[in-house]
């Protein structure tokens with residue numbers, strides 16, 4: 247109740263990714279770039295959901311993850327909106343022929359970028375997987391889905407007998423001198439390479455654009471970009487939640 251008195255109408259925004267659940271309390275007065283993002287197991291959000299005015303959920307996991315949560319919230323289920331990928335929203339036309347197949351987190355990232363940006367944009371979401379989506383004007387050209395930073399490291403370890411990872415390795419672009427550093431630094435180099443390739447590909451479509459970077463490994467990626475890409479890039483801790491805030495704003 248104290249939260250409501252301070253913020254007015256309160257929306258609970260929930261991003262259920264393949265690695266973890268992120269959430270933010272959002273009232274329409276909160277600037278989009280100032281969301282206070284936290285991680286928590288989904289069931290720990292039940293008490294927050296009970297007092298929120300509305301709950302917006304973006305889920306890319308099997309629905310079973312949500313079922314227990316929804317059961318706990320049966321009394322307030324009318325307050326819950328589970329968002330879906332659309333063929334068109336906020337003026338962006340989705341390029342998928344079957345939009346139900348596109349991860350709704352990618353769609354939320356695009357809506358977030360549209361709200362933050364009037365120019366053409368490329369958006370990279372560095373989560374469990376790293377995704378790239380390209381939007382020129384209001385047209386989604388398409389995207390890429392690749393192994394994310396941790397997935398890339400664990401894939402090498404899982405498939406090569408003599409490769410071990412050192413989970414403690416702090417990744418940099420330095421060439422590694424032991425297996426752990428080679429794996430961690432190589433995974434970071436792959437993420438950077440993806441942004442470089444995306445930018446090269448996108449430059450064939452348009453000259454003036456912004457690169458948006460988000461996701462749990464987004465800061466690591468952003469901070470290691472070469473200067474020519476850094477100058478046109480912006481980092482946001484959680485673009486998916488910003489997309490949900492846009493949906494919430496549109497509903498009021």
Ligand SMILES: Nc1ncnc2c1ncn2[C@@H]1O[C@H](COP(=O)(O)OP(=O)(O)O)[C@@H](O)[C@H]1O
Pocket residue numbers: 262263264265266267285372373374375394395396397461462463
């Ligand atoms: N507190 C944290 N818990 C888990 N992963 C974290 C945390 N902080 C940063 N990360 C990084 O975030 C990545 C997952 O990003 P995230 O955006 O949460 O993915 P997803 O949306 O797929 O759940 C992990 O690979 C990890 O390297």
Ligand SMILES: CC(C)(COP(=O)(O)O)[C@@H](O)C(=O)NCCC(=O)O
Pocket residue numbers: 263264265306347348349350351352371373374375376377391394
């Ligand atoms: C590509 C993803 C796995 C990314 O999920 P995340 O890494 O953010 O958890 C997700 O967007 C998804 O399940 N997509 C479905 C396939 C598609 O977008 O075409």
